[in-house]
Each structure stands twice: as C-alpha cells, then as structure tokens.
Amino acid sequence: MFRRTYRVGSIVSAVMLLGSMAEAQSGSRYAGRAVPKAVPSANGASVAAPVEVNGDELVVVKDLEPFTHTVAIPAGSDLASIRLQGVKSVTIPTRTRSTTGARYCEEAALREPGGSMYCPFVEPEGFTRAYRVTYSYEGPPLGSDEYGDRHFTFSVYFRPEELSPAEREVLSRRKSGRAEAAELFTLTTSRESETRRVIDEDNSTFCEGTYVDGAWAQTNPTCKDNVMFKTITAPSDYVTVRVDMVPQSRALASASVE
Numbered sequence: 001m002f003r004r005t006y007r008v009g010s011i012v013s014a015v016m017l018l019g020s021m022a023e024a025q026s027g028s029r030y031a032g033r034a035v036p037k038a039v040p041s042a043n044g045a046s047v048a049a050p051v052e053v054n055g056d057e058l059v060v061v062k063d064l065e066p067f068t069h070t071v072a073i074p075a076g077s078d079l080a081s082i083r084l085q086g087v088k089s090v091t092i093p094t095r096t097r098s099t100t101g102a103r104y105c106e107e108a109a110l111r112e113p114g115g116s117m118y119c120p121f122v123e124p125e126g127f128t129r130a131y132r133v134t135y136s137y138e139g140p141p142l143g144s145d146e147y148g149d150r151h152f153t154f155s156v157y158f159r160p161e162e163l164s165p166a167e168r169e170v171l172s173r174r175k176s177g178r179a180e181a182a183e184l185f186t187l188t189t190s191r192e193s194e195t196r197r198v199i200d201e202d203n204s205t206f207c208e209g210t211y212v213d214g215a216w217a218q219t220n221p222t223c224k225d226n227v228m229f230k231t232i233t234a235p236s237d238y239v240t241v242r243v244d245m246v247p248q249s250r251a252l253a254s255a256s257v258e
Contacts, residue, residue, distance in 0.1 A: 024215055034231050047057035058100040060120070066130065067162075068091055071154045072238040079239065084182040085134045085153060090134075093124030094159060130157040131171070133185060133243060156243045163245065188242045193233050199229040 063195040098121040108116035134155045160168070167184055207223035209216055 023144050027085060054103045055229055058102070058120075059102075060098045061095055062098070064093060066094060066157045067159055069158070069244060070240055070242045071156060072240055073137065073152075073154060074139050075191060075235065075237050075239050077137055077152075077239065079137075081138040082135050082136070082241070084178050084185065085136050086178065086187050087134075087181050089160075090125050090130055090132045090157075092130050094128055095124075095219050097123045097125055099123070125207035131160065131163065132157055135187075135241075136244075154241070158245070167245070184246055186244050186246050188244070189239050190235050190242075191239045193232055193234050194233055197229050197231055200228040203228040203230075 034188040038178065097150070099122075105119035108119060132155050134153055136151065136153045138150045139152050141150050163171070163184075168185060171181060205226045207218045207220060207225050209218040
C-alpha cells in the first residue's frame with residue numbers, strides 16, 4: 001500500500017514534467033469541447049503569421065481558416081447522437097490582429113500578477129459572409145462541470161458560393177425544417193493515431209515518500225527519481241468530424257424546391 005503511494009506521487013511529478021515538455025513542443029492542446037481541425041496545407045493554420053513592429057508595439061496578423069468544414073470532439077462522444085440544430089447566414093472574421101504594447105503590458109504586469117486581458121489586444125477583421133451549420137451531440141462531461149452536462153454543440157462554416165442557388169433557396173424557406181436542411185449535408189468521422197511520449201514505468205525508478213498536508217515529501221531527501229520515457233502510437237483522444245455538402249442530384253431529390 002505504501003509502495004503504491006510513493007509511486008503515484010512520483011509519477012504525478014513526472015507527468016507534470018512531460019506535460020510541460022509536450023506543451024512546448026506541440027503548442028496548446030484542444031481546450032474546448034469541439035474545435036476547428038487544423039489542416040496542414042499551404043494555406044492552413046501552420047503558416048507563420050505576418051509580424052510587424054510599430055514603435056514599442058508588436059503586431060501579429062493570423063489567418064483563422066474558418067472554412068475547413070472539420071472539428072474535433074472528444075473520442076468518448078456518442079457519434080450516433082450528432083443531430084443538425086440549424087443553419088444560419090452570419091458574418092464571421094477570417095483573421096485576427098493581435099497588438100502587444102510592450103510598455104503597457106510591463107506596467108500592467110507590475111500592477112496585477114495576472115497582467116491585463118488586453119495583452120495582447122486582439123481584434124477580429126477580414127469579415128465575410130458565411131453559412132453557419134450547427135450540430136449537437138452527447139459527450140463526456142467536463143471535469144469542471146459539477147452538474148455533469150453531456151450536451152454540447154459544434155459549428156462549421158461554408159462560403160455562400162459553396163452552396164448552389166437551389167440549396168440556398170431550401171435553407172432560406174421558412175417552412176424548411178431541420179430534417180429537410182439535414183438532407184443537404186453529410187457527415188464523416190475518423191480517429192487518427194498519434195505518437196505520444198509517455199513514462200516508461202518498467203525502466204523508471206521512483207523515490208519513496210508520501211503526502212504531507214497535500215504536499216509530496218520524499219522519505220530520503222537525497223533520493224532522485226530516474227524517470228525514463230518511451231514513444232508509443234495510440235489512438236487520438238479526439239474524433240475528427242467532417243461536414244460536406246451532399247451532391248446536388250441527391251440533395252435536391254430529397255429536398256426539392258417547390
């Protein structure tokens with residue numbers, strides 16, 4: 001029982017170290033329940049954002065790439081529960097402009113440990129018209145949600161020119177219901193494999209210890225953990241959902257324009 005206690009404490013410390021290393025290597029992980037899927041292409045999110053310096057201000061312009069038609073949802077989600085909630089014509093930004101005032105941010109950090117919410121100051125720009133297609137689904141509740149809500153939504157965006165005049169007519173009719181609108185779209189899902197760096201417990205050694213008032217304390221203060229890592233291939237923690245337009249011949253046969 002005691003051995004399990006000191007191994008867990010040491011493993012937690014190693015996991016925290018591994019997490020900080022992975023964060024530095026791969027950037028932020030998916031923070032929300034459903035987020036746009038990055039597309040590794042010449043015009044994707046991997047392209048470096050233009051940077052300009054204006055006095056003591058650093059300006060970064062970043063393309064948002066809102067028209068990938070894909071999102072990522074937790075792998076534990078019920079894919080059979082995905083249902084169309086609605087389609088709406090909206091105006092969305094296609095890029096952001098982040099402005100960081102070095103002097104202002106330094107002064108803000110001195111006044112408040114957390115700094116300022118305006119460091120950097122982010123402005124959306126490059127607005128364009130789009131169709132927002134929203135779906136609901138049942139997924140694992142957030143750990144921070146004390147009520148355990150399992151109902152979530154995600155949205156993808158289409159350019160108006162991606163829809164034919166007949167399809168836009170179907171969506172604009174007030175009498176058109178969700179079922180009729182859903183016939184215009186098709187969903188595909190995929191779960192990719194990814195490489196991960198994890199703790200190699202068989203070849204690692206951990207110092208004995210226990211928790212004292214919530215803090216980990218080693219039995220031997222001079223002992224040092226010997227944590228080894230290994231690379232494995234495992235299914236992703238997220239499922240990619242792609243939304244496409246149904247070929248016109250099939251879509252209009254199901255939702256013909258009167």
